Amino acid sequence: MLGSTRAEITKLVRRPASWLLLAVAVVLSLTFTYLVPYAGANGAADGAPNATRGVAETLPEHLVGNSIGGLPVFAGAILLILGVLAVGGEYGWGTWKTLLAQGPSRLTVYGAKIAAVALASLAVVLALFATGAVTSAAIAAAEGAPADWPSFVDLAAGIGAGWLMAAMWAGLGVVLAVALRGVALPIGLGLVWLMAVQNLLSAIAAPLLDWVAKLQEWLPGPNAGSLAASLGTSPDTPGVATLVGDGHAVAVLAGYLILFVGVGGLLLRRRDIL
Amino acid sequence: MFPVETRELTKRYGQLVAVDRVSLTVRPGEVYGFLGPNGAGKTTTLRMLLGLVRPSSGTVRLFGEDVGQSLGDVGALIEGPAFYPYLSGRDNLRVLARYAGCPAGRVGVVLDLVDLTDRAGDRYGTYSLGMKQRLGVAAALLKDPKLLILDEPTNGLDPAGMADMRRLIRRLGAAGKTVLLSSHMLGEVQQICDRVGVVSGGRLIAESTVAELRGGARLRVVADPIQDAAARVRALVGQDRVRVEDGALELDIEAGKAAWINAELVGAGIDVSELGVRERELEDVFLELTHVG
Numbered sequence: 287m288l289g290s291t292r293a294e295i296t297k298l299v300r301r302p303a304s305w306l307l308l309a310v311a312v313v314l315s316l317t318f319t320y321l322v323p324y325a326g327a328n329g330a331a332d333g334a335p336n337a338t339r340g341v342a343e344t345l346p347e348h349l350v351g352n353s354i355g356g357l358p359v360f361a362g363a364i365l366l367i368l369g370v371l372a373v374g375g376e377y378g379w380g381t382w383k384t385l386l387a388q389g390p391s392r393l394t395v396y397g398a399k400i401a402a403v404a405l406a407s408l409a410v411v412l413a414l415f416a417t418g419a420v421t422s423a424a425i426a427a428a429e430g431a432p433a434d435w436p437s438f439v440d441l442a443a444g445i446g447a448g449w450l451m452a453a454m455w456a457g458l459g460v461v462l463a464v465a466l467r468g469v470a471l472p473i474g475l476g477l478v479w480l481m482a483v484q485n486l487l488s489a490i491a492a493p494l495l496d497w498v499a500k501l502q503e504w505l506p507g508p509n510a511g512s513l514a515a516s517l518g519t520s521p522d523t524p525g526v527a528t529l530v531g532d533g534h535a536v537a538v539l540a541g542y543l544i545l546f547v548g549v550g551g552l553l554l555r556r557r558d559i560l
Numbered sequence: 561m562f563p564v565e566t567r568e569l570t571k572r573y574g575q576l577v578a579v580d581r582v583s584l585t586v587r588p589g590e591v592y593g594f595l596g597p598n599g600a601g602k603t604t605t606l607r608m609l610l611g612l613v614r615p616s617s618g619t620v621r622l623f624g625e626d627v628g629q630s631l632g633d634v635g636a637l638i639e640g641p642a643f644y645p646y647l648s649g650r651d652n653l654r655v656l657a658r659y660a661g662c663p664a665g666r667v668g669v670v671l672d673l674v675d676l677t678d679r680a681g682d683r684y685g686t687y688s689l690g691m692k693q694r695l696g697v698a699a700a701l702l703k704d705p706k707l708l709i710l711d712e713p714t715n716g717l718d719p720a721g722m723a724d725m726r727r728l729i730r731r732l733g734a735a736g737k738t739v740l741l742s743s744h745m746l747g748e749v750q751q752i753c754d755r756v757g758v759v760s761g762g763r764l765i766a767e768s769t770v771a772e773l774r775g776g777a778r779l780r781v782v783a784d785p786i787q788d789a790a791a792r793v794r795a796l797v798g799q800d801r802v803r804v805e806d807g808a809l810e811l812d813i814e815a816g817k818a819a820w821i822n823a824e825l826v827g828a829g830i831d832v833s834e835l836g837v838r839e840r841e842l843e844d845v846f847l848e849l850t851h852v853g
Contacts, residue, residue: 290659293655293659296654296655297644297655300647300651301644301646302646375644379644379645381642381644384643384656384699385659387631387637387638387699387700388699389632389659389661390660395659558607558612558613559607559612
């Protein structure tokens with residue numbers, strides 16, 4: 287299992303698409319969390335998203351909320367793509383047979399992939415925190431504002447919550463890739479759910495229909511948004527709103543993570559590799 | 561304990577029976593040719609041997625064990641090579657070596673075996689089809705397996721590459737490895753295989769040594785008048801051992817009787833203009849068995 291996990295990590299690390307996804311996640315996060323609000327506060331980005339947040343929201347004391355704020359939607363979408371690529375690529379290239387002919391069981395390979403994707407998810411979250419810390423420190427220095435950093439406990443809780451959200455979305459990508467045996471359709475359907483359906487449900491259906499509003503409390507996106515909100519993410523951030531408590535959100539997200547990984551493993555184990 | 565033993569192996573996809581009660585046995589140390597037209601069920605059978613496709617019924621045993629427990633002694637190249645295009649050939653093999661749990665030093669050994677060391681640092685995506693095929697064989701050899709399953713290993717190779725591959729397979733066979741070779745190149749199979757199995761319509765319709773399958777040599781006689789010659793020879797050797805094909809007699813008798821047949825025909829006033837031994841090629845047998853052509 288250790289050798290298989292090392293092999294999976296090598297494949298992810300050496301794959302240019304992994305680095306591109308990380309770069310996109312960091313650039314988007316920095317742009318909409320720090321640069322646009324900072325430019326808005328200086329009158330250079332009027333009307334842009336988050337332009338009215340103000341400089342205070344970009345300072346180090348808000349590092350936790352700012353770093354995980356993208357995970358309910360856009361950074362979540364990037365993690366979903368990462369999960370699809372890690373597993374769906376084997377279908378696209380026809381490499382399942384090459385791997386399995388070397389002797390490891392399907393579940394060994396799957397377990398190795400899950401471990402590698404989980405580590406990659408943590409790496410993305412840590413990169414968001416690290417680049418956010420550097421950027422917020424630079425803004426504090428530029429503005430002459432105090433650099434009050436979050437406590438270690440808050441930081442650990444934020445990283446843990448971010449990892450849970452990231453891994454859950456990556457898990458959705460994994461199960462879609464296994465179920466649909468490919469890359470393009472799982473990414474397309476996953477993004478439609480994450481970027482469109484979730485928004486339609488929360489913005490249009492939930493205010494009109496009670497059962498949809500109730501359903502929101504059990505869907506992954508709103509729970510990720512609630513968890514981010516409970517850790518300080520601004521409610522102006524897309525997908526972030528307090529619908530449920532943090533304990534409920536953690537339980538639901540963990541449940542989805544287990545469900546996605548479990549269903550993916552079951553499907554992979556039972557079906558023929560064509 | 562046979563390297564490969566299937567019993568009544570069957571795979572159905574809905575109403576379609578892709579593999580129909582195939583029972584084949586590959587013996588230790590032999591090079592076994594697995595033949596059949598496109599869509600006959602060869603690759604599905606090979607996939608079942610590796611556990612990639614689950615049988616609808618029947619059993620597969622490799623070295624006497626169920627598939628899941630015995631792939632450690634098996635190397636395979638199934639339905640063309642497939643690797644990660646962004647990694648080099650060498651790094652692809654390194655990744656696979658980690659899955660296989662074999663020492664990294666094997667990577668260099670197998671690259672040498674397939675003559676790919678010079679290009680091993682290049683990205684797989686830049687390889688020609690022949691180089692991809694050789695990397696596929698290298699991957700199959702990584703674990704130094706006792707049983708090698710090769711599905712069309714010479715696809716995409718130029719004539720020199722095909723000759724190299726034949727030599728490699730022969731060498732592996734001579735080194736005591738068992739090779740299960742699926743190929744459309746019947747001349748190649750005839751040259752390097754000890755036994756063959758022929759599948760058609762999902763069923764194993766023949767399994768025998770190459771020599772047995774090709775049968776004995778036939779005597780070919782061109783004579784005039786041909787009908788008189790046919791009647792005379794039928795009277796001598798029996799009705800069912802004589803056929804008239806393309807204006808010549810095909811006699812299913814030992815080649816050593818050629819002089820006797822010649823003397824008999826000449827003695828009967830029949831002109832004999834050609835007398836020779838004709839050996840059946842494996843391709844002829846294959847086409848007869850599978851009703852193609």
